[in-house]
Amino acid sequence: RxxxxxxxxxxxxxxxxxxxxxxxxxxxxxxxxxxxxxxLPESLMTFDLYDTIVRLERDNPDDKLDQYAAMIPKIGCNRPTLDYLMRFLSKLCENSTVNKMSASNASIVFGPTLIRARVETIETTLNSPIVNSAVQVLIE
Structure with missing residues (x-):
């Protein structure tokens, strides 16, 4: 530490x-x-998008990628940081055979910090796999 x-x-x-x-x-x-x-006072994928992201991952519509693309402008000043981090993680995951960091593993590591609810509850904790899945989509 x-x-x-x-x-x-x-x-x-x-x-x-x-x-x-x-x-x-x-x-x-x-x-x-x-x-x-x-x-950070607010996660990169803003608190206001949390419910939308969870719903999107649960429903898994055919146009999910388009819906994520439409969300990105809504994160405002966080966009450059999120973009840079996702490109970095994507590049990191390209070497997953060597570093064991697949997009799935990276999403488990970074998901809870990138997408958070305004108030943490038992329900939001139970949504962790859903949040991780959303981050995996963003990395890939």
Whole structure:
């Protein structure tokens, strides 16, 4: 946990120039990214979209991809960050035979931080597999 704390401090001071991360464990770097996403006041896929996303994954309509595409403009200023992260995760998953990080695995890791309800309840916890499925679609 201390390595993540040290990285978080570096991350929080990003405007002080480029940092050498080569001495840090890759899992700690991923951990600080997840922590940063979790600490955002609102998830990248905004709270207002949570119910729509869950319903879309449950109903699984033929035009699901089109509906996701229509949602993306609704996330406003989060769009560039989400776009960059999805492209990064997609590239990461291209090497899943080596790194064991398939789109399914990446969605389990990042799903709960990218799509959150405004208020966490037992129901939203039970929706975790649905949320992960939505993130998998975005990664792929």
């Amino acid at each position: 201390t390595e993540i704390s040290a990285l978080k401090e570096l991350f929080d001071n990003y405007n002080e120039g480029e940092r050498d991360l080569s001495r840090y464990n890759i899992h700690a770097i991923c951990g600080v990214l997840k922590l940063w996403l979790r600490e």
